[in-house]
Amino acid sequence: MSLIRRRKGAPTPPPPQPADDASSASTTVIPSKEDPQEKSKSAEKGGKERKARWSCLDSCCWLIGVICFVWWLLVFCFNAMPASFPQYVTEAITGPLPDPPGVKLQKEGLKAKHPVVFVPGIVTGGLELWEGHQCADGLFRKRLWGGTFGEVYKRPLCWVEHMSLDNETGLDPPGIRIRPVTGLVAADYFAPGYFVWAVLIANLARIGYEEKTMYMAAYDWRISFQNTELRDHTLSRIKSNIELMVFTNGKKVVVIPHSMGVLYFLHFMKWVEAPAPMGGGGGPTWCADHIKAVMNIGGPFLGVPKAVAGLFSAEAKDVAVARALAPGVLDSDFLGFQTLRHVMRMTRTWDSTMSMIPKGGDTIWGGLDWSPEEGSQCCPKKLKNNDSHASKDFDREMVEIQSQIVNYGRIISFGKDVAESPADKIERIDFRDAVKGNNVAHSNSSCREIWTEYHELGWAGIKAVADYKVYTPDSLQDLLRFVAPKMMQRGSKHFSYGIADNLDDPKYMHYRYWSNPLETKLPNAPDMEIYSLYGVGIPTERAYVYKLSPYAECYIPFQIDTSANSGNEGNCLQGGVYLTDGDETVPVLSAGYMCAKGWRGKTRFNPSGIKTHVREYNHAPPANLLEGRGTQSGAHVDIMGNFALIEDIIRVAAGATGEELGGDQVYSDIFKWSEKIKLKL
Numbered sequence: 042m043s044l045i046r047r048r049k050g051a052p053t054p055p056p057p058q059p060a061d062d063a064s065s066a067s068t069t070v071i072p073s074k075e076d077p078q079e080k081s082k083s084a085e086k087g088g089k090e091r092k093a094r095w096s097c098l099d100s101c102c103w104l105i106g107v108i109c110f111v112w113w114l115l116v117f118c119f120n121a122m123p124a125s126f127p128q129y130v131t132e133a134i135t136g137p138l139p140d141p142p143g144v145k146l147q148k149e150g151l152k153a154k155h156p157v158v159f160v161p162g163i164v165t166g167g168l169e170l171w172e173g174h175q176c177a178d179g180l181f182r183k184r185l186w187g188g189t190f191g192e193v194y195k196r197p198l199c200w201v202e203h204m205s206l207d208n209e210t211g212l213d214p215p216g217i218r219i220r221p222v223t224g225l226v227a228a229d230y231f232a233p234g235y236f237v238w239a240v241l242i243a244n245l246a247r248i249g250y251e252e253k254t255m256y257m258a259a260y261d262w263r264i265s266f267q268n269t270e271l272r273d274h275t276l277s278r279i280k281s282n283i284e285l286m287v288f289t290n291g292k293k294v295v296v297i298p299h300s301m302g303v304l305y306f307l308h309f310m311k312w313v314e315a316p317a318p319m320g321g322g323g324g325p326t327w328c329a330d331h332i333k334a335v336m337n338i339g340g341p342f343l344g345v346p347k348a349v350a351g352l353f354s355a356e357a358k359d360v361a362v363a364r365a366l367a368p369g370v371l372d373s374d375f376l377g378f379q380t381l382r383h384v385m386r387m388t389r390t391w392d393s394t395m396s397m398i399p400k401g402g403d404t405i406w407g408g409l410d411w412s413p414e415e416g417s418q419c420c421p422k423k424l425k426n427n428d429s430h431a432s433k434d435f436d437r438e439m440v441e442i443q444s445q446i447v448n449y450g451r452i453i454s455f456g457k458d459v460a461e462s463p464a465d466k467i468e469r470i471d472f473r474d475a476v477k478g479n480n481v482a483h484s485n486s487s488c489r490e491i492w493t494e495y496h497e498l499g500w501a502g503i504k505a506v507a508d509y510k511v512y513t514p515d516s517l518q519d520l521l522r523f524v525a526p527k528m529m530q531r532g533s534k535h536f537s538y539g540i541a542d543n544l545d546d547p548k549y550m551h552y553r554y555w556s557n558p559l560e561t562k563l564p565n566a567p568d569m570e571i572y573s574l575y576g577v578g579i580p581t582e583r584a585y586v587y588k589l590s591p592y593a594e595c596y597i598p599f600q601i602d603t604s605a606n607s608g609n610e611g612n613c614l615q616g617g618v619y620l621t622d623g624d625e626t627v628p629v630l631s632a633g634y635m636c637a638k639g640w641r642g643k644t645r646f647n648p649s650g651i652k653t654h655v656r657e658y659n660h661a662p663p664a665n666l667l668e669g670r671g672t673q674s675g676a677h678v679d680i681m682g683n684f685a686l687i688e689d690i691i692r693v694a695a696g697a698t699g700e701e702l703g704g705d706q707v708y709s710d711i712f713k714w715s716e717k718i719k720l721k722l
Contacts, residue, residue: 143247162300576675
């Protein structure tokens, strides 16, 4: 009690004074009663302190929370909405959608009749791992090509190691086995949401097709055509599956190859009739007995210039543009990727790429001072989606004619001035006998870590290539043999690029000639039909302007000169690439010539007179994002979703002939260009 009384009577202690020494720190201070005004200020100050404590972590958590909430809300709405709602929204914006071809033809009463065989092209077929090195643990039977490509990002160097083939044999490296995915899923989608054969398969199913009447002839598109039989017996599998389908359905098959699959099936038709052990032993009437029609989509019958650029400098127009936008990134040691050198090392082991080197030389593609497309407009006027299709005699509008002649026969030119100069003004120094000089990587041992064959070329060899100035189709093979001798040594055992003088010469019974339509005969099958189906109206790579790379000491010494552009309104030269009409990958000349003239009627390449038809599809890009890749696209892969093409295929599979489709449907100048080619028929 005394303590309480003492505290009650005690005077109010004075406010605390600042301590002058360490001893004052221990002094007990009794606080006074706070003033309300001071309390308010203190509370305000505390609020500001609490607000200042909001950190970056809080912001991140808040953002993640918002994203998750929105995501789950969208998922809920997607599952809750009627199935027809997306179509309703699309039709409200774009107008009523046309019936898919399968629905349209089902209403007409068409039914499944002839079994169909799909032959995928290069890169579109899935590949899976069956045996690998330690870095690929956990990937057994997982896709290394196609699908999500997840392993490319997780372990890129391991992926390159496994996707590469042996540089000596062109087959599996020791300890690695990658095999093609089987079934329709092998090439229905290349990646999630990116269709290849899926749309065509779905439309065929509408008129009654199912897996027993459809067969995906999947193969390892990296290796040479004959090696697919040597390693995997793929050609034998195709033969036996076609025989089974014909036996069980009682009808001949309709074969639908796409892109490089066109060349692969050309090889197959010769292989299946050739005697064993080199061939399949089916006899001279096998194709006549088993095949109703071959409907080639985007076929590079005579090769593509794009293949030359890929083998020569591991690039094409799109890669060249990327290099220009980010100088030194793709072909430098950026983050240790050395991307282009790894791409070149890998793709130069894929023997199949050599099947698409241009065939027929200067006779087909043109020389120093001429080309079949000479005088034609290089960039056709683009149509808009939903424009009505023109008739076969449609006279397509073009943009303004260029003011200069384009020398398409000069596939590779070192410098724009060389590409445009008169032939007699070009001073060339032959490179074929040049002595390869000192190693280009002598000053940097790391340059040799990724072997591309350019290390053995030397500065003298690089200079010799550039001093030759310009390369026409006749000299392209010599160029590739000079810069990549090991690659071409392998390739020359499996592919040929000339024109046969005498097709009855026994040497043409060898498999290296079977995928070249200019060095082999079509089967003796007069009732069979061959179609060439391809897109037109898209600027397509035809020739290139090159320069020496500024990184030549360590890297790929040649690159497309993206600074070279055309000054005329025709704009044929864009970023170092001369453009012509085509489907963005295959020029019209390669896709259409054989069916337009080389095989038309009875020729020495078509002695039984198999009927040929050219069906072109004028490109019209999608009008908006809701249309996806469009239903009137003529692009090399997107054409697989072209409604007009799908309708043509379904009609033939249901029993129609080429005449019933309307014969040729041509928008380009393919017949005019074909007449300029002086080829003995």
